[in-house]
Amino acid sequence: MEIRWYIGLAVALFSIGVMGVLTRRNAIIVFMCIELMLNAVNLLLVAFSKMHALSPVGLTNPSVVSNAQIFVFFIMVVAAAEVAVGLAIIVMMYRNTHVVDINFLNRLKN
């Protein structure tokens, strides 16, 4: 498949994520949208890595090709850690306020 399909999918996913973050008020959905953006990037990284492997540069330097894919693993690990922290925050927030609406969290204003 041509690379542009991957790019298109990743952009679509990323945009959905951005729009979700911007428009939704439920903290969990916002959180999921962030994950969506991260995974859009992961998808892109893997796609480019694959494309790169078939290019003349990639063919002569096979060791470089896997860099992007290793990077994806890093992102996944970080995302997992972030989920652990983020979900914990959301749970704590729910315990304190009994809502998960992020617009409710404007107590710092003024």
Added chain:
Amino acid sequence: MDNVLQMVWLIPLLPLIGFLINGLGRNSLSKRMSGIIGSGVILFSFLLSLYVFFNVKGGNSHLAHYFNLIDINSFTIGFDFQIDPLSSLFLLIITGVGFLIHLYSTAYMHAEDGKDYAKYFAYLNLFVFSMLLLVMGGNYVILFIGWEGVGLCSYLLIGYWFKNVNYTNAAKKAFVMNRIGDLGFLLAVFWLLNKLGTTNFTDVFANLSKLSTTDITGITLLLFVGATGKSAQIPLFTWLPDAMAGPTPVSALIHAATMVTAGIYMIARSNVLYNLAPLTQEIIMWIGLATALLAATIALKQNDIKKVLAYSTVSQLGFMFLALGTGNYIAAVFHVMTHAFFKALLFLGSGSVIHGMHHEQDINNMGGLKSKMKITYITFFIGCLAIAGIPPLSGFFSKDSILIGAYEHNKIVYAIALFTACLTAFYMFRLLFITFNGKFRGTQKQWNHVHESPAAMTVPLIILAVLSAIAGFVNIPALFGGTESLTHFLSPVIQQTHQTTLSHATEYMLMGGAVVLISAVISWAYFKFKNYEPKEETSSFGKTLENKWYVDEFYNSILVKPLQAIAAFFNTIVEKKGIDGMVNGVGKVVNYGSRQIRLLQSGQIGHYVLLMVLGILVLLIIQLFF
């Protein structure tokens, strides 16, 4: 000769020490102690000055160099003292008359608190110190230090009763007027330094050939501007009558021994310079003459005993400048000396009257005081005779030599000067008769209080009266078979351009005419004022004189008011609107801007995220397209 140099520095140092002791110890010294210290140091200075005087009498001249005040590449200014006949004569006048005034002050100021009393003597000593520095200085810079010092001290002493706003205003006026003159002096010193690289009197006078006529005229004129400020000549004379705000002995000190003679001294010291500037001499002569006449006319109508004396000082200073302008320097110095005696006498006498009358200064409320204040009356009478120029009192000889000089220079000048001398006699005897003759015009209670002053005040009066009477004999003209000792004494330092060429017959005629005229004026004044009744001034000319020709009002309207208007403009427009507006404007813009930007911080997470996304987009666009 060396032992003179070893001790001359003590002459100014002693008053300085007196100033320090009285100034620093004013809270703990008793009145008696501060009086003794204040007068004692001056007495010692006087004794040292006597020693110096007898040393230089033979025509010796010493230059003492102590250290370098300013030492830079292009010139050196040393801390030098010049001891020669001219300065030693002034030393004697300053410390001698100064001591009598100090002695007098111990009684006059007795009503003051101990603290103020010590402060008063501290200022007085500092005054004498500055004046001594002025006359002993071996170059224009040391002279200038003393020059500034007397300006400062006059400010402090005129404003001594500083709780009275009018008095502090008078002090400020004196200071500001002096500063105007000082600027001229300073410019002249810079000019000299620029052209000659030295300010030492000896070096300057030896190198005058290096100066162009323009330089000499400019320098002498600027120096003269300084002298008009210090010695109260037109146009800077109005501070001196206002200086009456100070205690009476201070007036005596300022008018007789110190301060106002500084200008005369400086020009007499620079006589070599002035001899090369005929234009300046002409200007000095006319300004001196105009001042003498103007002040004498004002004095005719003043009713404050001290104001009359103040204007008479201005007038006498005008005579001295007239003498300087005609190249008759020795006559000017001679008149400084005799004037120091009789003016100190008159001021201290008026102080005695004021003391006896419990601080009444208006002569309309006096009269008939001679029966109660005999010593004051007799000494005051002698002072009046001396200042009027009745032979053989001192004023006759000094004023006569000035008049003779004027006669040879210009007959019109002589006529005006003679007229002014008659005015002098008239207003002085008007003052005398109104104050001491006739009947008392104050209240009965005041009359009961009138008393003769204590010995500490009358003894200086008697000494000064004797001096006023006999001081003229130091310079008896050859006409009367005299030897003109003062002229010979001063001749090593003063190049007199004026030489008497008149025949003896003419001189006799001039003197005789003057004496007859003055005597006539005195008797006229006697009949006019022996039974004086105060009355409202009706003629417009009389009113003009009473209001001092409206000079103060004139200065107010052409200088003070416009300056205040400019100041007000700068205050309200430039300062408040411009500078403050700019500074406050910056603050206001920041304040307003931050209040608007603060609204972005809404606390809504969605807004932050939106802004973040927008920011990233902007960065992306910049990255891609620029």
